[in-house]
Amino acid sequence: MQAAVMTATIVGVEAVPVEVQADVSSGLPGFTVVGLGDTAVMEARDRVRSAVRACGFEFPNARVTVNLAPAPLRKHGTGFDLPVALAILIATRQVPSASADGAMAVGELALDGTVRAVPGMIAFGLAASRAGARLLAAGGRHGPWDGVPGLSHRPLRRLTELRHPDAAALPIATTLTAGTDEGPDLADVRGQCHAKRTLEIAAAGGHNVLFIGPPGAGKTMLARRLPGILPPLTDAERLETAVVHSVAGLDEGPALAGVRPFRGPHHTASVAGLVGGGSPPRPGEASLAHHGVLFLDELPEFGPAALQALRQPLEDGYLTLVRAEGKIRYPARFNLVAAMNPCPCGFFGDDVRRCTCRAGDVERYRGRIGGPLLDRIDLCVRVERPAAGALLSDDTAETTAAVRERVLAARERAAARGGEAARLSGAALLASCELTLQARRQLEVSASAYDLSGRGITRALRVARTIADLEGAARVSPLHVRDAVSYRMVDR
Structure with missing residues (x-):
């Protein structure tokens, strides 16, 4: 007895269709999974066996072989639990074959048969929509797949619900709700008129920024206000951003609500942490900042290899990782805001405190960044510490909303010519x-x-x-x- 169920596996930030084929035949009892699965896929055997029995089904006392096709494609994750269980139950005629007709099944199984969501649900929803299939997964009327066009979802709580294939699939809401998070206001920054104008130019044209200044000048404070003056995310950009966060196992809610991501990795971040990698591969900070802001504080303290790895996304807007099993491409179009001290002690050129660094130390410190990376930064500004009078002034500073209006007007002019200047x-x-x-x-x-x-x-x-x-x-x-x-x- 044989059965087949459609599912998918994550490659980069896309879900690639996979067919789960189950064969139940006479012979010595056994449960084998083939098809280049990782450890989590191999462990599905124990979870599936326990979940099937816990839900009142009979696990076959026979030779069970499960094949994940295509075989050369490496599969990973616990999302194969549900399709493997469904294929076995259909093959043993305990569940109607109609349960899997026109469906893409994705989900992890608890030992009691409860169906759980897995990372990358938005990517799976997009794959199901492209295949013209309904998504068979955990969840309710609303979920992370809201906004995926042409998708219907059959929610599952436990395996026992597979006995009722005629349960209606729910249409997915295609209108995304606007977010309300405005972020910190630019009016909170006192003085720094030149630096504020730099942020406005960066937001209007999609440019990269480097702030150079002593400690306490407000470089981080300025960087955190850039997302607020950027234009609202379009529906397409929301989905792109949410897919990356979903695949990484992070909360995709803010991206779906239109909140631009702000990522500020520590300078000890590895190359894989910054641009992606690992086993299985996952997006790095550069991709998690897609359509948002990547803030690199203490820029010279980052490892040389990590900094040079940013050259491709700064130029092309994406990252290509070459692995033994093939190439993986991650989106990474972000506004870079970098900050650094002018020297190791931080006070080179300061009007108040004297720099204690030797000339050679200053030169070596600045040389850590590298010319190729600096060449890709459009706006480089010296940020001085504001005077006490400016900090204590009662004068009303320009708000984020006012600056954003000018940015939107500039973007509209650029769009009429074919896009923002940085591209x-x-x-x-x-x-x-x-x-x-x-x-x-x-x-x-x-x-x-x-x-x-x-x-x-x-x-x-x-x-x-x-x-x-x-x-x-x-x-x-x-x-x-x-x-x-x-x-x-x-x-x-």
């Missing part, structure tokens, strides 16, 4: 800038004076285009170019 390059960038003759000459002079690399010129042009958008200008002027080049401090 433009080559002929498309030049056409978008519409440089005046004076602006072109200004860029040539600045590039020569500051020895800008080819990438540095491109990124200065992108920043100039964003500044023009914020001012409502159709063409990039010499003033916009000079302003943009002033942020290329690292190239001087």
Whole structure:
């Protein structure tokens, strides 16, 4: 007796369909699972046997062979428990075959037969929707798969409910609820007008930022306010972000509600922790910051390998991990905000406290970052400690909402031309800038004076285009170019 049930396994941030084939035949009693499963898949044998018996079914006293096809694809996770149990119950005719018709089953089984959700449920929902199948999994009317178009869900609490294949599948809500978390307000930051304007430019054009300043200057405080001035996530961006968090086993609720992620890993983070990896592979901090902000405090303290691994996502918006079993691609389009002290003691160039570092120490400290990474940072700003008068002032500072309105207007102008400036390059960038003759000459002079690399010129042009958008200008002027080049401090 044989039966087959559709399920899926996570590869990167996608759920790849897998067919669970069960064969129950005469012979010495045994339970074998083949098909390149990991330890969690192999342990399904014990969970399935206990769950089947706990729900009043009879586990076959025969030779049971379960094959996970396609065989060359590595499978991992406890989500195979439910489809394996369902395939065995159908093969032994204890459950109608209609239970698995047009369904994708995913779920972990407790020893008492309770069905539990597993990491990556949104990815499984998307896979079921693409396959035109209903999702057979734990949950209720609403779940992490809300917003997946064309998906219906048959909720299961225990294996015993499989006896009733005619239970109606619930349609999934396709409208996502807007979030209410505004985050910390930019008005809380006193002074720092130049740094605030830098954040506004970064939000309007999708640029990366490096804050350099002494301890207590407010670098972290500024970084935490960037998500609030970014435009709201679109429904597509919400799903993309939520899928990554779901696969990583994190709460996908904030992303589905439209809250942009803010990730601030410690400087001791490993390469795998920052860009992804492990066994089984899981997304790293760069991917968890997808469509949000990745904040790297104490930038020079991060390992050189970890910092250099960020070069691909900063340039392309995704990460490619090459493993023995193939390539895995993770999305990683984020706004990078990095912060660092100007020297090991933190007070190089400070007006109040004297720096105690030697010149060689300062040079080595700054050299830890590396030119290729610095070349990919568009906006580099010196942040000074605000004066006591500014901190105690009663003057009303500009709020996050006011800045966000200007950012949205600039993004709308950019969208009319084809997208935010940070993603433009080559002929498309030049056409978008519409440089005046004076602006072109200004860029040539600045590039020569500051020895800008080819990438540095491109990124200065992108920043100039964003500044023009914020001012409502159709063409990039010499003033916009000079302003943009002033942020290329690292190239001087």
